[in-house]
Amino acid sequence: MESQCDYSMIFPACPVLPADLPGRYRSLPRRNHLYLGETLRFLLVLRLRGGGEAGQDRVGSEACCRGESSQESPGPDSCSWAPLAASLSALASVCPGEEEPEDDDEEENGGGYRGCRAILSQQQPAGPGTPVTDPVVSCDEVIFPLSVSLDRLPPTTVKAKIVVTVWKRDSEQSRAKTLGYRALLLNSTPGQIFKEEQATFKAQVSTLLTVLPPPTLRCRQINVSGKHLTALKVLNTSSQDELCIRDVRILPNFNASYLPVMPDGSVLLVDNVCHQSGDISMASFLRLHSCSSQLPSMLCSLEEHNFLFQLQTGERPPEDAKEGLEVPLIAIVHWSTPKLPFTSGIYTHYKLPSIRLERPRFVMTARCDSPVQTHTPFRVTYTLLNDLQDFLAVRLVWTPDTNMVAGGRCLSEEERRVTQAAQEAVVCYTPINSLGFCRKGSSVTIGVTFMALKAGLFEDRERDGASGYHSTGGIPLGSAALLAPRAGCSVPG
Structure with missing residues (x-):
């Protein structure tokens, strides 16, 4: 039959x-x-x-x-x-x-964006x-x-x-x-x-x-003044239909923090990888809203939409927090197209590069007003956060060195030229400042006066590895070396 x-x-x-x-x-x-x-x-x-x-x-x-x-x-x-x-x-x-064929290496695109591989697509039932x-x-x-x-x-x-x-x-x-x-x-x-x-x-x-395939996703991770920012670019690269981007989220991938199951059935956590009991939660990544990032968004063929996320963490890490904490990430894009008659939306999961939370215990931040005028003194306010140990005395020393950087590495000729140009452009009025006693868990604030002799954007690398930017046309950030000589240690800022 x-x-x-x-x-x-x-x-x-x-x-x-x-x-x-x-x-x-x-x-x-x-x-x-x-x-x-x-x-x-x-x-x-x-x-x-x-x-x-x-x-x-x-x-x-x-x-x-x-x-x-x-x-x-x-x-x-x-x-x-x-x-x-x-x-x-x-x-x-x-x-x-x-x-x-699957490409193991995530390609680097223009502007520092990296391609993110889709790992899973799931449906949302129709209405x-x-x-x-x-x-x-x-x-x-x-x-x-x-x-x-x-x-x-x-x-x-x-x-x-x-x-x-x-x-x-x-x-x-x-x-x-x-x-x-x-x-x-x-x-x-x-x-x-x-x-x-x-x-x-x-x-x-x-x-x-x-x-x-689902929409193409590209990622760029930025660290600005200790804040972790992630930029996502969603592209309609191969679709013949118009796509509607309904939602974009970034979540920590807690599944990556577990080792394979042991023969006795137990499961161990990977060292220095965040897990669900840590201070990174499912709501730690906040999408920054703006007029250009409103959702839903319609993407025609070859169109793209950019989104910016910021990692929300406490001002100070918990006492038991580890330095160098690795956070595996995934991105979830909720999208649809009018050509899906039986599915109201699809959730596609992408693997993002992991971020690393250094969480230093001894931190110095710098702040000043802008703009800065040449040949006019300006003041930089330094704040020292000490969660490392008790120091009998701390000095703030402006000691630029054109030959060495952090770890004693010698500068190349190009790096030496850029560093010397920055030193000739900025003058520090008080190169040595005594901060006195600094107890663990406390903060110390001090103001230092500088003068910019030239306009431009300069990068200055210090002898002990501290680095900063000086801009006489925008926002200057002073660079200095943090020393605790009586405690017998040198701490970068």
């Missing part, structure tokens, strides 16, 4: 309602591509072919299956067709048909609506409304293979029910089993469809 049927797989671009079956489905618009993460609903049309009649109306994605039959070819009005059609069942599945789920049987055809989810395909899938298996229900032999399949296989010859199975209806149909 399988060889006497034509099989058509039809992928409508709009929801299929009961009124559209069985006759109006031929006039529905068709889809020619899919999206990772969506729920695909389509029709499998099984049509009984009359004597010498060729398959009709095989529009859209279609595949045919031929098989041997032990029955004579009945006409459309044969009494054997209706009972057989009513006893058929169909099940759809999906697997990767073609994948593009109200009653799809057709039961087969529709007519005089010469059976229509199976089927659905399959594309959220388990690998992110590198470029073509999806849709497979539908059709079989006759209640065709299990009485011997199999009585003896079981194991006894049936042991006590029967293979030829006898195959001959008995030929009388049952079994067919499989498959086709390939193009899968479009």
Whole structure:
């Protein structure tokens, strides 16, 4: 009987309602591509072919299956067709048909942005609506409304293979029910089993469809005055349709902080990687709102939208916080397109580069008013935060060295030239300042007077590794060395 049927797989671009079956489905618009993460609903049309009649109306994605039959070819009005059609069942599945090679290295793009790899796409169920789920049987055809989810395909899938298996229900032999399949296989010859199975209806149909990737995501991480900022760029690079970006979030990936399960079933935490019991929470990354970052946002082909996030942490780390804490990150983009008839939105997860929270225990910050005029004294306010230890005395020393930087490394010729230019452009009135006793957990503030002799932006690297920027046209930041000679240690600022 399988060889006497034509099989058509039809992928409508709009929801299929009961009124559209069985006759109006031929006039529905068709889809020619899919999206990772969506729920695909389509029709499998099984049509009984009359004597010498060729398959009709095989529009859209279609595949045919031929098989041997032990029955004579009945006409459309044969009494054997209706009972057989009513006893058929169909099940759809999906697997990767073609994948593009995965690039392990995240490419560096213009402006310091790095490409972020999509790792998972999940759907948001569609809104109200009653799809057709039961087969529709007519005089010469059976229509199976089927659905399959594309959220388990690998992110590198470029073509999806849709497979539908059709079989006759209640065709299990009485011997199999009585003896079981194991006894049936042991006590029967293979030829006898195959001959008995030929009388049952079994067919499989498959086709390939193009899968479009989710929006492209690029990331740039910035550290400004101890604040961790992450810039995300969402691009519609390959879609043929307009995309709607509904929401963008950054979350810490707590799953990366666990080692594989031990043989005894225990799970250990990775050292220096944040976990759920730490001070980094799911709400630690705040999206900075502006007039240009309003959501939802529509992106046509090759358009992009930028978002800025800031990591919210306490002013001072907890006592048990570790220095050099690594925070693995993921980004979640909630997006949709008008061409998704059965899915109201897709959540795509991207792997972001990890950030590292140094959390120094001895910190110096600098602040001054702007703008700064040349040949006019200006004051820089330094604030020292000491969470390291008690110091008997601390001095703030302005000691630029054109030959050495942090760790005793020698400067290159270009670095030496830039450092010398910065020293000649800025003059410190009080190069040595005594701050006195500094207890652990306290802060000390002092003002230092400078004068800018030249206009421009200068970078100055100090002998002990402290660095800062001096700008006589914008905001200057003084650089200095923090020394605690009586305590026997030198601390960079």
